[in-house]
Amino acid sequence: MSDWEKYLILASSVAVLAISFGIGVWAQKKVTSPEAFFGGAKIFGPLTVGLATMAAVGSAFAVVGVPGLVYSTGNTILLFMFAAPGFVFGYLVIGKKLRALAEIGTVASLGDVSDLRFNGHRGIKLILSLMLFIGCAMYLSAQVEACAKLFENLFDWNKLIISVVIFAILITYTVLSGEIGGILTQAFQGFVIVLAGLVFAIAFFAVTGGFEPVLASISEAGNGSTNLDPAAMTAWGSLPGAFAFAWVMLPTLGIMCQPQVLTRIMMLRNPRELPKLSLYAVSTNVITGAMVMAIGYCAIYLAANGLVEIDHPDKAVFKVADYLGLFAQVFVYPAVLAAALSTSSLFLSLAGNIVSRDLPGSFGVTMNPAQQVTVSRIAMSVMGIAAIGFAAASGDMVAILGTYGFGTLAAATFPIFIIGLLWKGATSKGVMTGMVAALLATVGGVGIELLNRFDHADFTWPGGVPWYVFVMATAVVVTIAASLFTTDDELDRRVEMAMDL
């Protein structure tokens, strides 16, 4: 690849960064109140929210990790990407109830919703804040790592400097405009991902001639060049069946309680537009799914035919883009950056909300709105810098932690926002007990995984099922059981009305 081609690809990525920065700075004008800064502005239409939700859900893991997994293990991970109907189901089941709560009092964060539903129970808010914070840290570090790797393929640049530059720009615009800028930049970044998806889907057919040649190339090439067995192309892929189960279950049940989805529902201007929002979110999600499948399949086809060499699955997306040429590269590199930026800005804002509003609130400390904004800005900056440091110090471990984030967040939010909104009998004592169980199970699960990873233990989870499935189940079952044996809370009449919608 010539130097000017490399710099053109770099320019396309820098353009995404510059436009995101510009939108963030412009959006500062729309931050008319501290509530708006924290996400309490119900001013956005379904297209903006739909694109922003898809972009925030589709992290760098989706664009880099998933094609790599398709290349190395076949279709299993596509079950995770294809569970798009679960998106709509989540909106259908809890969307209007959650959005209705946002009409009651000042609701800008998930902690505010928890306060309303559970009468300001500090323990629930504290554990929710802690678990969300752990999930944010896991996600953010993984995004930093993805950004650092982005240009590694093109330039021999220092990874730390790359991540510092990218994250400095991200932190600046997020700090300036909060959630208002966050949602607008994420919508733009979602558009970039969709554009890349369309380009890649077309490129896939141009290169391979369709899906059949991919299937044939695996059979003809054998195991040598692609490491794939014929089972990789079946419904369940070549990983053990437990992964197929987990990767259907996790997005289907987990997506409806992910902070990326919940916080965005509250920012929609009219709840009757939720069906439109879901249509935009899933149609763009389908394009992203098609893109990652196309990249993964392209990688299999090219490697099987000896056209490219892929030494690490995470490099599959870049190797395929490089093979396809400049036109694909100027879309793919910005798409990876857009995916990392959108998820990072959401989790930075979430971390800021936790530190400035939810965590102090759980200790009974109150700050005035202006102080909250200042503390939030400081918290976002510190969190961003800490994520860069952690990613630099931990190396490959952050990628592992990134995959844990989804399960941790689901375990934290499912008892409060799904069981809590669907069942008036979910008591604050019951949910508190479920949250404590979730926190302990998460710490235990992550601990065991890390011990296994560093060869200090050799623990196998029953049936080979990933640990976070057990954590989610523990949180849910303990919440239900404890609620059954404790007395119902006195609900605010308006909260009852919202739950009755």
Next chain:
Amino acid sequence: MKKGKSETILVVISGLLWIAMVALAGAGHWFAGLFALLGLLLVYGVLGSSHKGQFDLKLVAFPSLIWILMWAAAFLVGNHYAQAFEGREPEFTVFGFHPSFAAIVVLFWLVPTLLMGFGFEAVKDRWLSRERWDEFLKGAHEDEKARDEGDSS
């Protein structure tokens, strides 16, 4: 006694389904675990349709139940062809895909996504009519006003 007896029974069933799902998967019966998941989705669908304690089963039937049935078909067909062509090349393809994965593409991904996306839009008024939303806003604001007046007196 818990508020909402029917809701409580459904939530208890959901808890049992969670246990069954994870126990099945943990015992190596992950495929059966997928069907427990479908049962769980149905329960949440029914709970989500509740309006003042009444379940709207028509709203559950379309689009959620049809989606759940499609997923059941996707799992069964996908698994059937995965086993039928285990360890060898499939004898035929569907749209160029392994027939096992084609079931996933069609019945798990594309058709149910379209069904749920457009289906939700189609039942929008049944799900949340303008009148119901306005009634909620009016009630919530009246309640808030009454509180404010109570506080000031």
